[in-house]
Amino acid sequence: MDLYYLGTREQWRCKGCGHTFSITSGTWLASTKLPLRTILIAMVTLANAVKGMSALQLMRQLGVQYKTAYVLYLKLRDALWQTRDPFPAMTGQVEMDGAYMTPSKRFPNKVEDRQEKTATSKRPKQCILAMRKRSPHGGGQETRVKVVTEENSEDILEFAMDNIAGGTEVITDEHSGYTDLKAYFKHTRVNHSIHFMGPAGENTNIVESLFSRLRRCVWGQVHQISAKKLYLYANEIAYREDARKWDNRRIAFDMLARMLTLEDDERKPRFRGYWGDYRIRKGGGVSLGVAA
Numbered sequence: 001m002d003l004y005y006l007g008t009r010e011q012w013r014c015k016g017c018g019h020t021f022s023i024t025s026g027t028w029l030a031s032t033k034l035p036l037r038t039i040l041i042a043m044v045t046l047a048n049a050v051k052g053m054s055a056l057q058l059m060r061q062l063g064v065q066y067k068t069a070y071v072l073y074l075k076l077r078d079a080l081w082q083t084r085d086p087f088p089a090m091t092g093q094v095e096m097d098g099a100y101m102t103p104s105k106r107f108p109n110k111v112e113d114r115q116e117k118t119a120t121s122k123r124p125k126q127c128i129l130a131m132r133k134r135s136p137h138g139g140g141q142e143t144r145v146k147v148v149t150e151e152n153s154e155d156i157l158e159f160a161m162d163n164i165a166g167g168t169e170v171i172t173d174e175h176s177g178y179t180d181l182k183a184y185f186k187h188t189r190v191n192h193s194i195h196f197m198g199p200a201g202e203n204t205n206i207v208e209s210l211f212s213r214l215r216r217c218v219w220g221q222v223h224q225i226s227a228k229k230l231y232l233y234a235n236e237i238a239y240r241e242d243a244r245k246w247d248n249r250r251i252a253f254d255m256l257a258r259m260l261t262l263e264d265d266e267r268k269p270r271f272r273g274y275w276g277d278y279r280i281r282k283g284g285g286v287s288l289g290v291a292a
Contacts, residue, residue, distance in 0.1 A: 010035075028079050028259040032072065038062055040256070042072060047251035050240060052217040052233070076255060077232040080239050083258040087142050089165035093134040095207040096160065096172045096181075098127045098151040099214070101230060126227060127151045128214070128234045129159050132207045132241075140206045143238040147231045153177045160185065171202055210241050 002015045011022045024030055029039065045061045046053060055070040062069060127148050135141035144163050148155040156177045161184065164170060169186040172178040174193065181187045188202050197203040214237045218225060225233050243251050 024260070026263055028075055028262040032075075034064070034068065034072065038064070039072070040252075042069075043076075043252040043256045044248065046073070046076065047248045047255060049221075050244070051213055052221050052236060052240070054221045054223070057221075074229075074232070076259060077229075077236050079259040079262055080255070081232055081235045082262055084144075084235070085142075087144070087163075089168075090131065090133045090142060090163055091165045091168050092136075093169045093171065094131050094164055095134065095204045096129070096131045096156070096170055096178065097204050097207045097211070098129050098148075098156075098175070098177075099211040100151075101126045101128065101225070101227075125150075126230055128211070128230070129156060130207050130210050130234075130238070131159070131163060132210060134206060139244075140209070140241060143210060143241050145210075145231070145234045145238045147234060151175060151177045153180050157181065157184075171204055173204055210237060213237050213241060 003012045004015060005012055006020070009020070011020050013020045023036065024032065032039070034042075042058065042062055045058065053073075055066055055073055058073060059066045059069040127150050129146045129148055129151070131144050132140040133142040146155070146159050148159075153176070157180050160170065160181055164185060166184055167186060169188060170178075170181050171188045171190065172181070174189050174191045178187070178189070188198075190196075190198050190202050190204055196205075214234060217233065217237055222233070243254070246254075
C-alpha cells in the first residue's frame with residue numbers, strides 16, 4: 001500500500017483510494033475523538049485503580065467531560081469482556097460461590113412507617129456466580145464469572161461443566177444449589193454456619209475475596225450499577241483479581257492492547273456517542289447495590 005502521513009491530522013492516507021485512517025481505525029477506539037496521549041493516560045490511571053474508578057474521577061484525571069470518560073471506561077470494560085482469555089478447563093482445586101446484587105431500599109422517614117424494614121425486597125435481583133482456580137503459590141490463578149437470576153443448581157452445573165475438567169476438586173459452601181456437582185467433580189463443602197474453615201483447611205476465601213473487591217468497587221467508587229451492565233463490572237473485577245500482582249506498566253499496555261486488537265463492527269456499534277450503546281440505554285435498568 002502506497003500512503004503518506006497527514007501531520008496536521010495525525011493520520012495516514014492511501015494514495016490509491018484516498019482512504020484516511022489512523023492507528024485506532026477499525027478497532028474498539030475507532031469512534032473516539034480523544035487523542036492517543038489522553039487514552040494512554042486513561043489506561044495508566046485505570047491500571048492503578050485496584051478497585052475500579054468512577055467516571056467522575058476519571059473525568060477529573062483526564063480533563064474531559066463526564067460523558068466522554070463514562071463511554072471510554074465502558075469501552076474498556078467491554079473489551080475486557082470480549083477478550084476474555086480462552087482458558088482450558090480448570091483443574092486442580094477450584095472454589096465456587098455466588099453473591100447477590102440487590103437494589104438499595106429507601107425506608108420511610110417516620111419510624112412507625114418502617115414496619116417492613118426487615119422484609120425481603122421483591123424488586124429484581126441478580127446473582128454473580130464466580131469460580132477461581134487456586135494457584136500452587138497461594139491465591140487465585142484464574143477467575144471466571146457469570147451473571148444469573150439466582151443461585152440455582154441448573155445454572156451452577158452448566159457453569160461448572162463449561163469451565164471445569166471432570167474429576168477436579170470443587171470447593172463450595174453448604175448452599176443446596178451445589179449438590180449436583182458431586183456427580184461430576186470431587187465436591188468439598190464448607191459449612192459456614194459452623195466455621196469459615198474446615199478441619200482439613202477447606203475454605204472458599206479466595207473466591208470470596210473477589211466479591212470483597214466488587215463490594216468495595218460498588219460502595220466506594222461507582223455506587224450504582226445498571227442491571228444490564230452488571231456482567232461488565234463483575235468481569236472487570238475478575239480481571240483485576242487475576243492481574244493483581246502485575247505492575248502498572250503491564251496492566252496498562254494489556255488493557256490498551258485488548259482495545260486495539262478488537263475489530264469494530266459498524267453494523268453493531270457498541271458504546272458509541274455520549275451514553276454508549278443506545279440499545280442498552282433504551283431498556284433502562286435497575287440501579288443495584290451489593291448485598292452480603
